[in-house]
Amino acid sequence: xxxxxxxxxxxxxxxxxxxxxxxxxxxxxxxxxxxxxxxxxxxxxxxxxxxxxxxxxxxxxxxxxxxxxxxxxxxxxxxxxxxxxxxxxxxxxxxxxxxxxxxxxxxxxxxxxxxxxxxxxxxxxxxxxxxxxxxxxxxxxxxxxxxxxxxxxxxxxxxxxxxxxxxxxxxxxxxxxxxxxxxxxxxxxxxxxxxxxxxxxxxxxxxxxxxxxxxxxxxxxxxxxxxxxxxxxxxxxxxxxxxxxxxxxxxxxxxxxxxxxxxxxxxxxxxxxxxxxxxxxxxxxxxxxxxxxxxxxxxxxxxxxxxxxxxxxxxxxxxxxxxxxxxxxxxxxxxxxxxxxxxxxxxxxxxxxxxxxxxxxxxxxxxxxxxxxxxxxxxxxxxxxxxxxxxxxxxxxxxxxxxxxxxxxxxxxxxxxxxxxxxxxxxxxxxxxxxxxxxxxxxxxxxxxxxxxxxxxxxxxxxxxxxxxxxxxxxxxxxxxxxxxxxxxxxxxxxxxxxxxxxxxxxxxx
Numbered sequence: 229x230x231x232x233x234x235x236x237x238x239x240x241x242x243x244x245x246x247x248x249x250x251x252x253x254x255x256x257x258x259x260x261x262x263x264x265x266x267x268x269x270x271x272x273x274x275x276x277x278x279x280x281x282x283x284x285x286x287x288x289x290x291x292x293x294x295x296x297x298x299x300x301x302x303x304x305x306x307x308x309x310x311x312x313x314x315x316x317x318x319x320x321x322x323x324x325x326x327x328x329x330x331x332x333x334x335x336x337x338x339x340x341x342x343x344x345x346x347x348x349x350x351x352x353x354x355x356x357x358x359x360x361x362x363x364x365x366x367x368x369x370x371x372x373x374x375x376x377x378x379x380x381x382x383x384x385x386x387x388x389x390x391x392x393x394x395x396x397x398x399x400x401x402x403x404x405x406x407x408x409x410x411x412x413x414x415x416x417x418x419x420x421x422x423x424x425x426x427x428x429x430x431x432x433x434x435x436x437x438x439x440x441x442x443x444x445x446x447x448x449x450x451x452x453x454x455x456x457x458x459x460x461x462x463x464x465x466x467x468x469x470x471x472x473x474x475x476x477x478x479x480x481x482x483x484x485x486x487x488x489x490x491x492x493x494x495x496x497x498x499x500x501x502x503x504x505x506x507x508x509x510x511x512x513x514x515x516x517x518x519x520x521x522x523x524x525x526x527x528x529x530x531x532x533x534x535x536x537x538x539x540x541x542x543x544x545x546x547x548x549x550x551x552x553x554x555x556x557x558x559x560x561x562x563x564x565x566x567x568x569x570x571x572x573x574x575x576x577x578x579x580x581x582x583x584x585x586x587x588x589x590x591x592x593x594x595x596x597x598x599x600x601x602x603x604x605x606x607x608x609x610x611x612x613x614x615x616x617x618x619x620x621x622x623x624x625x626x627x628x629x630x631x632x633x634x635x636x637x638x639x640x641x642x643x644x645x646x647x648x649x650x651x652x653x654x655x656x657x658x659x660x661x662x663x664x665x666x667x668x669x670x671x672x673x674x675x676x677x678x679x680x681x682x683x684x685x686x687x688x689x690x691x692x693x694x695x696x697x698x699x700x701x702x703x704x705x706x707x708x709x710x711x712x713x714x715x716x717x718x719x720x721x722x723x724x725x726x727x728x729x730x731x732x733x734x735x736x737x738x
Contacts, residue, residue, distance in 0.1 A: 235570065237561060237563075237570070238617065238627060238628070239544060239546060239561050239572060239599070239617065240572065241617065241618055242546075242559065242572055242573060242599065242615055242616065242617055243573065243575075243615070243616060243618070244557060244573075244575030244613050244614065244615050244616075245613070245614050245616065246577060246604075246611055246612070246613050247611060247612040247613070247614065250295065250296060251295050251612060252295060252296075252609055252610065252611045252612065253275065253277075253290060253294075253295055253296070253298060253609060253610040253611075254296065254297045254298065254608065254609040255297050255298050255300065255608060255609070256277055256279060256288065256298055256608060256609060256610060257279050257280040257608065258277060258278070258279060258280070258582050258583065258605050258606070258607060258608070258610075259278040259279055259280055259311065259312070260280060261278070261311045261312075261313065261330075263313045263314075263363060264407070264450060264535045264537075264552065265313055265314045265363065265364070265583070266314075266537060266583050266584050266585060266586075267582060267583030267605055268315075268583045268584060268585035268603055268605055268610070269315045269316055269317050269325065269585055270292075270317070270585040270586070270587050270591070270603050271317040271322045271587075271588060271591060272292070272322060272587075272588065272590055272591035272661060272663050273291065273292065273322045273323070273341075273663050274289050274290065274291060274292065274317070274322070274323075274325075274339060275289070275290045275291075275292055275585065275603060275610065276288070276289045276290075276305075276315050276317070276325055277290075277583075277585075277605065277610060278312045278313075278315060278583075279304065281304065281306065284306060284307075284308050284309045284310065284311075284331075285306075285308035285309075285310055285311040285312035285313075285327075285329050285330065285331070286304040286305060286306040286308070286312065286347075287304065287305050287312050287315055287327060288302060288304050288305070289305055289325070289339050290302075291343070292591075294343075302343075303343070303344045303345065303346055303347050303348065304347050304348075305325075305327070305337055305339075305347070305348045306347050306348070306349055307335055307337075307348075307349050307350070307351055308327065308329035308330075308331050308333065308335065309329075309331045310329050310330030310331035310332075310361070311329065311330045312327050312328070312329050312330075313328050313329060313330060313361065313362065313363040314327070314328040314362075314363055314364055314365045315327045315328075315365070316365040316366060316367055317367075318367050318669075319367050319369060319588070319633070319635070320367075320372055320373075320635050320636065320637045321635070321669060322635065322663050322664070323338055323339050323340070323341070323669075324336065324337070324338060324339070324352075324669050325337050325339060326365050326367070326375055326389075327365075328362035328363060328364065328365045328377060328379075329361070329362060330361040330362075331361070332356070332358045332359060332360060332361060332362060332379065333354055333355065333356050333358075333362065334354070334355040334356075334358075334362055334365065334375070334377045334387070335351035335353070335354050335355070336351055336352050336353050336354075336355070336375070336389050336669065337351050337352060338352050338669050340727065341727075341731045342727075342730055342731050342734050343734075352669050352671055353389060353392050353671045355375075355377070355385075355387050355389075355392065357377075357383075357385050357387075357394055357397070358377065358379035358380075358381055358383060358385065359379070359381045359383075360379050360380035360381040361379060361380045362377050362378070362379040362380075363378065363379065363380065364376075364377065364378035364379075364406060364408065364409050365377055366409055366410065366411060368386075368411060368415045368644065369411050369413065369414070369415045369633070369652055370414055370415050370637060370638040370639055370644075370649075370650050370651065370652050370653075371415060371637060371638070371639040371640065371641055371643070371644035372390070372637035372639065372640055372641060373388055373389040373390035373641050373669075374386060374387070374388060374389070374395065374415075374641050374644060375387045375389050376409060376411070376418075378406045378409050378420075379406075380405055381399075382399070382402045382403065382404060382405060382406060382422075383397060383398065383399040383402075384397075384398040384399075384401070384402075384406065384409065384418075384420070384430075384432070385397050385398075386398075386432060388641040388642075389669070389671070390641060390669075390671060391671065392671060395641065395645050396432050396433065396435070396645075398430065398432060398435060401420075401428070401430060401435075401436075401437055402420065402422045402424075402428075403422070403424055404422050404423035404424045405422065405423040406420055406421070406422055406423075407421045407422060407423065407450040407451060407452065408420065408421045408450075408451070408452045408453060410453060410454045410455055411455070412455040412459065413455065413457060413459075413542065413651065413652070414649050414650060414651050414652070415644065415649070416431070416433075416649045417429055417430065417431060417432075417438070417455070418430040418431075418432055419453045419454065419455055419461055420453070421450070421451035421452060421453050421463070423450070425442065425443045425444075425445075425448075425451070426440055426441065426442050426443070427440065427441045427444045427451065427453055427461070427463055427477075428440040429461075429479060433645065433647065439479050439520055440520075441477070441520045441521075444463050444465060444475060444477070444523070445463065445464075445465025445466055445467065445473050445475065446466075446467055446468045447465055447466025447467050447468060447470060447471075447473075448466070449465065449466040449470075449533070449535060450465075450535050451463055451464065451465040452464045452465075452535065452536060452537060452538055453538075454538050454540045454547070455540075456476075456540060456542070456545070456562060457542035457545060459479075459480065460476060460477060460478050460479075460524070460562075461476070461477040461478075461479065462474065462475070462476055462477075462538055462540060462547055462562070463475045463477065464535075464536035464537075464538050464549065467528065469531070470531050470532075470533070471528050471529065471530070471531050472528075472529045472530060472531070472532055472534075472536055472551070473526060473527065473528050473529070474526070474527040474529070474536070474538075474547070474549065474560065474569065475523040475525070475526045475527075476523055476524045476525040476526075476562065476568055476569050477520065477523050477524060478519050478524045479519060479520045480519065524568050525567055525568040525569040527560065527569050527571070529549075529558065532551060532553075532554065533553070534551035534552045534553040534554050535551065535552060536549045536550070536551045537549070537550050537551070537552070537584060539584070539586040539600075539602075541589070541599070541600060543589055543629070543630050543632055544561075544599055544600075544628070545561060545562045545563070546559055546560065546561050546562070546572070546599070546600070547559065547560050547562060548586075548600065548602070548615075550581060550584045550602070551581075552581065552582070552583070553580050553581070554580060554581060555576060555577050555578060555579060555580050555581065556574050556575060556576040556577070557574065557575040557602065557613070558571070558573075558574045559572050559573060559574075559575075559615070560572060575613065575615075577604075577613075579606050581604045581605060581606070582605040582606060582607060583604075583605035584602055584603065584604055584605065585602065585603035585605075585610075586600070586601075586602060586603075587600070587601040587602070587603070588632075588633075589629075589632040589633075589657070590632055590633075590634065590635075590655065590657065590661040591661065592657075594624060594625075594628075594629055594657050594658075594660060595622065595624075595660075596614075596616060597616050597617045597618070597619045597625055597628060598614055598615065598616055599615055599616070599617055599628060600614075600615035601613070601614050601615065602615075624657075624658050626658070629657045629658075631654035631655060631656050631657075632654060632655065632657060633652035633653070633654060633655075634652075634653055634654060634655035635663075635664060636653045637653070638650035638651065638652060638653050
């Protein structure tokens, strides 16, 4: 008599549990806009939800501890003239959030630690460059102030939020509407899906597609794709019979594990087909992109119209699939041994979900063996759902919590643009995570007075025709600008100190 061998995994018994009624956020009018985004973004400090608003678009920002019924007059973040379609918190500053709208603009907001009295209407900066609505936002995982936006004009723009300038514009790579964009772990590559049913891997700094796969799923509904920690790709889509699917792709092939590891960590040498000779590729460790025809694994699920939103946790290598309109969350473990994608379990509830927020690992409660936390949007409320690994010990479980990306960036925007790559700066969760103090986002606009004339032979006053008084006026203006900058910086520091004092007073009264 043969016995069935049970696969060993520390995540085999992960279970989901909805929060109690007093831990939910109630009386929130969640947006009814028809758009396949999560409508929710969360970090260790705040919960942001796109809401219904008259006369434009808005979203609400709540401190995580402010559970219960939300006051109907609670201040909103308003400023867009059209519906808000996507929001995303900056991974390197918990007080900064970006919003994309149907009005073709992207706005970046500074959220104070205290609850404001009135609506927040003035963004730190407004980014204008798209000609149609903007529906996708994604911050760079390792570079400071680098934000990606994708719009209905089939264009991807990468911004330096610190200066408001366009770093890169990818306007000829996608022939149709872009459905999803995802960075890899070090931000050197993008995975995109498009209405033309093609999955692409893009090198944004070279402005080209390095690999693509037409029709990875045969169905007509939109696709989604995310990178895994080791450089593979997970895609969700539909079969011809409208069955929802999860596929795992290994674009660089399984022939050389060392090349795969280099691809996952540093992909600056990514090459399209027809690049250098194979011996040159082997010498420099470049991926060969020779295995994008068939998926490594394919999981078929139920028949439904809801687009599956994949949320991938690189620390545990678990992908959670949440469908809009579904009332369940399926989760799978991705491993190195066949069949590579292992079904773990399904969390089910009665109410369908309108959207979903996914907490970064540094915002979880490690004392309760929490490995994931979702914020499920209902029609009028938001409900936290906690994924837990059952353990008897109360000690820190280091096998569940490897070092995870922290709030410090590894690169500056200009360093990344020049071709540098760096892995995320990791932190330990052993003693818990304490969010840093309020940090202000400073936007520095380029000043025409900072552009000095090129060095060259001096010309006499009579030859140049510029009187001495004009030169003296220019020097005086430069000195005044310098003095004003120093004064503004001093006032900013004073305002920050006063805000910190106000936060302490508010916390004391609470």
